[in-house]
Each structure stands twice: as C-alpha cells, then as structure tokens.
Amino acid sequence: AAGVIQSPRHLIKEKRETATLKCYPIPRHDTVYWYQQGPGQDPQFLISFYEKMQSDKGSIPDRFSAQQFSDYHSELNMSSLELGDSALYFCASSLGGTGGRDFGQGTRLTVV
Amino acid sequence: GQNIDQPTEMTATEGAIVQINCTYQTSGFNGLFWYQQHAGEAPTFLSYNVLDGLEEKGRFSSFLSRSKGYSYLLLKELQMKDSASYLCAVRDEDGTDKLIFGTGTRLQVFP
Numbered sequence: 001a002a003g004v005i006q007s008p009r010h011l012i013k014e015k016r017e018t019a020t021l022k023c024y025p026i027p028r029h030d031t032v033y034w035y036q037q038g039p040g041q042d043p044q045f046l047i048s049f050y051e052k053m054q055s056d057k058g059s060i061p062d063r064f065s066a067q068q069f070s071d072y073h074s075e076l077n078m079s080s081l082e083l084g085d086s087a088l089y090f091c092a093s094s095l096g097g098t099g100g101r102d103f104g105q106g107t108r109l110t111v112v
Numbered sequence: 113g114q115n116i117d118q119p120t121e122m123t124a125t126e127g128a129i130v131q132i133n134c135t136y137q138t139s140g141f142n143g144l145f146w147y148q149q150h151a152g153e154a155p156t157f158l159s160y161n162v163l164d165g166l167e168e169k170g171r172f173s174s175f176l177s178r179s180k181g182y183s184y185l186l187l188k189e190l191q192m193k194d195s196a197s198y199l200c201a202v203r204d205e206d207g208t209d210k211l212i213f214g215t216g217t218r219l220q221v222f223p
Contacts, residue, residue, distance in 0.1 A: 042213040056210050090154055103154040
C-alpha cells in the first residue's frame with residue numbers, strides 16, 4: 001500500500017539559506033501534519049492542513065511557512081535557516097483529521 | 113498545559129515481557145497512540161486506544177484508563193529487533209486532532 005512520501009530524504013543547507021520540504025500524503029487522505037524532531041527529542045507539532053486550509057498551528061517559527069496544494073501534497077518552506085533548525089521533519093497524513101497515524105520517512109535537515 | 117510522561121530508558125532480556133507506562137495531563141483527549149521509532153526513522157504505528165481497556169495485537173498490547181490519565185504498552189516475547197524508542201502520543205480534542213507526543217522510552221533488549 002502507498003505510504004506517506006517525503007522528499008528529499010536528506011538536505012544540507014547553510015545558515016540563512018532557504019529550504020523546501022515536500023510531503024505527499026496517502027491517496028485520498030485530506031489532512032497533513034508536520035512535525036519537527038530534534039536530536040533525542042520527541043516530535044513537536046508544527047502545523048496542519050485540512051482540505052487545503054490551515055487547520056492548526058503549533059510551535060512553528062515565523063520563518064517557516066507551509067501550504068497544502070490542490071492535489072493535497074504539502075510543502076514546508078523554511079527561510080533564514082539557523083543551526084537549531086537541524087532536525088528530522090516528519091509529515092503525517094490522515095483522512096478527516098484522525099490525528100495522522102501514518103508518518104512519512106522524514107527529511108533530515110542539517111544546517112551548517 | 114500539556115504533559116505526557118514516560119520513563120526515559122528501560123532494559124529487558126530477549127523472550128521477556130516489558131511494560132512501558134505513560135501518564136498524561138492534557139487539555140483535551142480524543143485517543144492515545146503508541147508508536148515505535150528506530151533511530152533516524154519514522155514513527156511506526158503500533159496501537160490506538162480511545163476507550164478504557166486493553167487492546168491486543170499480536171505480541172503488543174495497549175491499555176488505557178481515561179479516569180487515571182494512564183496507559184501502558186505491553187511487549188511480550190521480546191526480540192532483539194524490539195530495541196527502539198516507544199512514543200506515547202495523545203490526540204488533542206481542539207477540532208484539529210494533532211498529536212502531542214511524550215518524551216519517548218528507549219528500550220534496549222539484551223540477549
């Protein structure tokens with residue numbers, strides 16, 4: 001069965017650069033959640049979208065923005081990158097906002 | 113505030129049974145998830161409880177008591193591959209159903 005697809009799997013950026021992470025939810029899923037997991041930390045909720053509209057906002061910095069497109073894929077845009085942004089970024093999807101039990105493989109972002 | 117507590121680390125022997133506890137204090141509750149996560153990999157769904165009681169799925173079982181704000185994950189017949197972090201997550205009830213994760217329990221299984 002198709003799972004949540006994230007790209008790229010690994011990304012290395014320099015400070016103050018920008019990065020765009022992509023998430024392709026499971027087919028027919030209409031809700032996407034973004035989580036950030038720092039080294040040794042638990043996943044922290046960043047933002048979610050339901051039917052292409054932002055549904056909730058967590059601890060997402062103002063330097064980050066995200067959107068969900070008509071095909072339900074989502075992109076997380078990160079600007080003015082800082083060393084502390086280095087983390088695993090997970091996307092999860094669900095149908096009808098059931099909490100996102102299916103996670104993508106994540107994007108490991110390293111800011112140098 | 114939102115607070116989900118789990119032991120930081122646990123160790124067990126191959127073939128044994130281990131119970132990982134999770135206590136939570138959240139503003140809303142709409143179900144509790146358990147995930148397994150190997151280092152650097154995505155969380156993998158294990159179980160979901162929304163009503164009190166025990167849910168069994170093969171070697172893994174999960175229990176929930178909503179009145180006590182308490183859950184546990186029971187792993188039987190431990191295998192080396194069960195060495196991983198186990199995350200307890202509560203689904204919020206604010207209309208968006210985001211997950212609030214606990215700190216995770218790192219389980220090491222020894223031969």
